[in-house]
Amino acid sequence: MxxxxxxxxxxxxxxxxxxxxxxxxxxxxxxxxxxxxxxxxxxxxxxxxxxRMNHKRPNALLFGRKDTVVDPQVHNALPRNCRVISIERRGESFWADTGRIQVALEDGTAQSFFIKAIQGDEGRSMVRSEYESTKAIHCLQQDFVPRLIAWGTLESVPDTHFLLCEYREMVxxxxxxxxxxxxxxxxxxxxxxxxxxxxxxxxxxxxxxxxxxxxxxxxxxxxxxxxxxxxxxxxxxxxxxxxxxxxxxxxxxxxxxxxxxxxxxxxxxxxxxxxxxxxxxxxxxxxxxxxxxxxxxxxxxxxxxxxxxxxxxxxxxxxxxxxxxxxxxxxxx
Known part of the structure; x- marks a missing residue:
């Protein structure tokens, strides 16, 4: 899944x-x-x-259109000098937009990242909660959870907050x-x-x-x-x-x-x-x-x-x- x-x-x-x-x-x-x-x-x-579950979703992100433009805050968290190849919708959520960002690194190597975005003050707390929880597990068992990259607030979509981590393809x-x-x-x-x-x-x-x-x-x-x-x-x-x-x-x-x-x-x-x-x-x-x-x-x-x-x-x-x-x-x- x-x-x-x-x-x-x-x-x-x-x-x-x-x-x-x-x-x-x-x-x-x-x-x-x-x-x-x-x-x-x-x-x-x-x-x-x-x-409460009908959480307002940040539809402006439109992960599914395979765009190559990412928010400046997200871009700053990606590897230096990488080139974004695509942004695709991945996963399902009642209260967030979720997607995969595919990039080409400076040496041409492909790499993927998972992103989750949620709006509002509650969304910010939810994103931080998942980040801190994942970090706590990662400190004890590094490969048991995806490697964290960053969390923060988008510049391009008002009051919208994101979590960025490595993308783990699953069977x-x-x-x-x-x-x-x-x-x-x-x-x-x-x-x-x-x-x-x-x-x-x-x-x-x-x-x-x-x-x-x-x-x-x-x-x-x-x-x-x-x-x-x-x-x-x-x-x-x-x-x-x-x-x-x-x-x-x-x-x-x-x-x-x-x-x-x-x-x-x-x-x-x-x-x-x-x-x-x-x-x-x-x-x-x-x-x-x-x-x-x-x-x-x-x-x-x-x-x-x-x-x-x-x-x-x-x-x-x-x-x-x-x-x-x-x-x-x-x-x-």
């Missing part, structure tokens, strides 16, 4: 079966249980954020489960939170929805804060619901503490691990040239490593990544 493919985001939450009372409220969502401790339930969003197949799981486990094990806490140094975006990433000492508190923001966005998109007033206090006061408090003990201490944050089959691939697996469209933060499992649990994703999930569980024991 071409790099830059985005889709409707998923959001992990913890809950007990009492959330079934929300069935009338979340008709467009599917709940699934994840592995081991803590119990993680998965919501996959199908419709409720539709209004149309899933990564081999054992190799992919090994890379994820290595990422989790090798990462170290710079503060020793859960969170990230800036707000990251799952699609075009912000995450609560402020630093927290406990996974329980970080998880609860993240969930509150996700459900606030749900209510902003669909309006208030009396069921939330009944269920949410119980969720925050009883369910989350009951499930997550025990892992604060010394015997079950949780290490904050760097996670991709939106890991599913459309955000992973296999490099056509090297045969190695890779990931992209990251929205990282330091979390319980099981967070990665939860992203893969809905039926529509699990069927594609079942081997990866099994291998991850086996590698973690």
């Amino acid at each position: 071409p790099q830059g493919y985005d889709t409707i985001h998923t959001s992990p939450v913890s809950a007990e079966p009492l959330v079934a009372r929300l069935h009338g409220r979340v008709q467009n969502r599917v709940w699934r249980k994840s592995f081991s401790n803590p119990v993680v339930w998965q919501i996959i969003t199908v419709g409720p954020h539709k209004l 149309n197949k899933m990564p081999e489960p054992s190799e992919f799981a090994a890379r994820l486990v290595a990422l989790h094990h090798s990462s170290r939170s710079p503060t020793g806490k859960f969170g990230f140094h800036l707000t990251t975006y799952n699609g075009n929805l912000p995450r609560a990433t402020q630093w927290e000492d406990s996974w329980e508190r970080f998880f609860a804060t993240s969930l509150k923001l996700a459900l606030e966005l749900e209510q902003m998109a669909k309006g208030p619901d009396p069921a939330f007033e009944i269920v949410l206090p119980r969720l925050y006061e009883k369910v989350i503490p009951r499930l997550l408090s025990p892992i604060k003990s010394d015997r079950q201490n949780v290490k904050p691990c760097l996670v991709h944050g939106d890991l599913w089959y459309a955000n992973s691939g296999v490099d056509r040239n090297t045969g190695n697996c890779l990931v992209f469209d990251a929205c990282c933060f330091y979390a319980h490593h099981e967070y990665e499992f939860g992203q893969c649990m809905p039926d529509c994703i699990r069927k594609q990544m079942l081997g990866d999930i099994k291998d991850l569980v086996l590698r973690y024991g």
Whole structure:
């Protein structure tokens, strides 16, 4: 699948079966249980954020017309004295324009770059989020993500922001489960939170929805804060619901503490691990040239490593990544 493919985001939450009372409220969502401790339930969003997903796209870029003129800011980030051969649309996104810039280097060698452009203040935050997330993974595993080039604001299109990285051509197949799981486990094990806490140094975006990433000492508190923001966005998109007033206090006061408090003990201490944050089959691939697996469209933060499992649990994703999930569980024991 071409790099830059985005889709409707998923959001992990913890809950007990009492959330079934929300069935009338979340008709467009599917709940699934994840592995081991803590119990993680998965919501996959199908419709409720539709209004927010209609992000204004920078149509003036017209990547598909195979133009050879690039914005001055983008041009400055490309290799010195290169010549642009074409700019073509590549990938699909609900909220961004994505394309491939093909250039000839000074010595005549061909090289390709991937570009993503989004408008507005939120678009700027989204671009920076992806840049910083990709950089965090790249620092630990260089070939597991595309090499970053730059991010910034275009001169030629008002209030439009871009991300530029190397273009990685991918084959149309899933990564081999054992190799992919090994890379994820290595990422989790090798990462170290710079503060020793859960969170990230800036707000990251799952699609075009912000995450609560402020630093927290406990996974329980970080998880609860993240969930509150996700459900606030749900209510902003669909309006208030009396069921939330009944269920949410119980969720925050009883369910989350009951499930997550025990892992604060010394015997079950949780290490904050760097996670991709939106890991599913459309955000992973296999490099056509090297045969190695890779990931992209990251929205990282330091979390319980099981967070990665939860992203893969809905039926529509699990069927594609079942081997990866099994291998991850086996590698973690």
